[in-house]
Amino acid sequence: MWLLLADISPVPPPAAESDLGALLWGGGCLLVAIFMVWLVRRSLRARRGPDVTPPPQLQKDSQELQPRLEQKQTENLLPKVELPPSEQEAKKRAELEAARQKTAELEAQRKATGDAKLKEDLEAAKKDAYRAEKALEVEEKERKKREREEAERLVEEEKKRKIAELERLEAEKKAAEQRKVDAEAGQTLAAGLSKTKKEGFMARLAGLFGGGAKPVDESVLAELEEVLFTADIGVKTASALVEHAREKAKSKSLGSAELKGVIREEVRRIVTLSANHKLGGGGPPHVIMVVGVNGAGKTTTIGKLAAKAKADGKKVLLAAGDTFRAAAAEQLDVWAERAGAELVKGKEESDPASVVFDAVKKGVEAKVDLVIADTAGRLHTKLNLMEELKKVRRVIDKALPGAPHEVLLVLDSTNGQNAIMQARQFHDAVGVTSIALTKLDGTAKGGVIIGICDELKVPVAWAGVGEKVADLRPFEPKEFVEALFDD
Ligand SMILES: Nc1nc2c(ncn2[C@@H]2O[C@H](COP(=O)(O)OP(=O)(O)OP(=O)(O)O)[C@@H](O)[C@H]2O)c(=O)[nH]1
Numbered sequence: 001m002w003l004l005l006a007d008i009s010p011v012p013p014p015a016a017e018s019d020l021g022a023l024l025w026g027g028g029c030l031l032v033a034i035f036m037v038w039l040v041r042r043s044l045r046a047r048r049g050p051d052v053t054p055p056p057q058l059q060k061d062s063q064e065l066q067p068r069l070e071q072k073q074t075e076n077l078l079p080k081v082e083l084p085p086s087e088q089e090a091k092k093r094a095e096l097e098a099a100r101q102k103t104a105e106l107e108a109q110r111k112a113t114g115d116a117k118l119k120e121d122l123e124a125a126k127k128d129a130y131r132a133e134k135a136l137e138v139e140e141k142e143r144k145k146r147e148r149e150e151a152e153r154l155v156e157e158e159k160k161r162k163i164a165e166l167e168r169l170e171a172e173k174k175a176a177e178q179r180k181v182d183a184e185a186g187q188t189l190a191a192g193l194s195k196t197k198k199e200g201f202m203a204r205l206a207g208l209f210g211g212g213a214k215p216v217d218e219s220v221l222a223e224l225e226e227v228l229f230t231a232d233i234g235v236k237t238a239s240a241l242v243e244h245a246r247e248k249a250k251s252k253s254l255g256s257a258e259l260k261g262v263i264r265e266e267v268r269r270i271v272t273l274s275a276n277h278k279l280g281g282g283g284p285p286h287v288i289m290v291v292g293v294n295g296a297g298k299t300t301t302i303g304k305l306a307a308k309a310k311a312d313g314k315k316v317l318l319a320a321g322d323t324f325r326a327a328a329a330e331q332l333d334v335w336a337e338r339a340g341a342e343l344v345k346g347k348e349e350s351d352p353a354s355v356v357f358d359a360v361k362k363g364v365e366a367k368v369d370l371v372i373a374d375t376a377g378r379l380h381t382k383l384n385l386m387e388e389l390k391k392v393r394r395v396i397d398k399a400l401p402g403a404p405h406e407v408l409l410v411l412d413s414t415n416g417q418n419a420i421m422q423a424r425q426f427h428d429a430v431g432v433t434s435i436a437l438t439k440l441d442g443t444a445k446g447g448v449i450i451g452i453c454d455e456l457k458v459p460v461a462w463a464g465v466g467e468k469v470a471d472l473r474p475f476e477p478k479e480f481v482e483a484l485f486d487d
């Protein structure tokens with residue numbers, strides 16, 4: 001150190017022989033050293049920032065305060081619960097009031113009479129009042145504890161409710177996704193029409209169109225007429241198609257392949273009617289009344305539509321308006337459960353109109369998006385089916401003015417031309433707005449679609465191509481024409 005200071009000191013050390021000078025020089029160096037150490041410590045502290053360590057007593061206080069602070073914070077989050085005082089608390093309060101009253105009376109007596117003997121009684125009464133006060137405090141504390149427990153229980157209950165709600169929403173989302181997957185996994189319209197194409201009139205037309213460049217003369221047109229008249233498209237539509245082909249052949253010479261193009265184009269024009277596949281648009285709720293003869297596939301179609309609407313995230317309610325068969329409501333119940341829809345049903349043989357009325361009312365109240373009403377296909381009383389259906393329609397309008405927004409007629413395509421006849425009857429009675437043609441998968445009579453569209457000008461909205469939920473396809477004219485005419 002000595003050597004170091006000697007090195008850095010700007011003043012050379014005094015001569016060794018001067019003791020006083022050496023002492024002064026040493027002291028000066030020491031002061032410089034102390035000053036430098038102080039400077040270094042100061043700059044270090046400045047870099048570390050101020051020392052904020054609280055004094056020990058303060059530390060202890062804050063440790064004790066922490067849990068109380070946390071408790072206070074949780075208490076602030078708890079709902080306010082006020083319980084009535086227990087019997088015991090009420091008793092203690094009455095005792096305290098009595099003791100206080102007695103004290104006040106004795107004090108007043110003593111003041112008025114100056115009776116020194118009352119002093120002892122007064123002391124005893126004050127003690128009683130003090131004891132009663134303490135006992136009441138214990139009871140009040142108990143009540144506060146119970147209130148806190150109740151508040152905690154309510155919070156816990158709310159938490160559980162929210163978790164259950166989240167789980168329910170999650171399950172519903174999953175079910176909807178599953179339904180969407182199922183809906184997309186069904187048979188295509190082309191697969192459903194394969195019998196019509198391979199075995200029906202289309203197979204015979206294919207033979208006719210396969211003549212290549214051979215000109216379309218009267219014999220070809222006669223053959224076309226014969227095929228179309230025996231197809232299930234109805235006489236009127238068949239005649240119109242032949243007439244159209246004849247006109248075309250007159251104006252310019254046609255080859256067989258061109259004849260196919262002419263018929264294809266005319267069929268496309270006939271079946272292109274605007275249909276609603278949204279299962280919505282009216283209301284809310286959008287109300288669909290489903291009609292059709294027994295066995296046509298009404299209930300099955302309703303189940304499939306409900307599953308579709310649910311997959312689109314809609315809230316759906318089904319009305320079991322076929323009250324004439326106990327099994328009908330049960331069947332719809334199964335479909336409702338499968339689709340995740342609500343069901344309103346009445347007693348067997350109860351008035352179908354009243355069941356449907358209740359269902360529409362309930363749909364409005366419950367703010368559902370879609371109500372689909374099933375109806376009977378046959379009545380085993382003397383009642384007239386069409387009159388009964390008209391009544392149901394009127395009643396729906398009473399329950400929700402402007403409803404039903406759709407009257408969907410379900411037709412069994414295996415009935416061929418009979419289906420066209422049925423369609424006309426239902427249309428006259430209840431004003432059909434769209435058609436679901438079922439069982440296309442099991443028949444070669446798919447051409448009936450052309451006849452229905454042509455004669456009624458009512459769009460075929462849905463095509464049933466199998467029994468599974470997914471086997472109901474929105475009927476697309478372009479897809480239909482391609483399925484029938486394209487190789
Ligand atoms: N293959 C096939 N079968 C179908 C289709 N649609 C319905 N079905 C079947 O047709 C039968 C009758 O269907 P339902 O839905 O009970 O007919 P409904 O019109 O309600 O009959 P009722 O209640 O008696 O008036 C059932 O066995 C269905 O599975 C379809 O598109 N393809």
Ligand SMILES: [Mg+2]
Pocket residue numbers: 298299300322328374
């Ligand atoms: Mg049914």
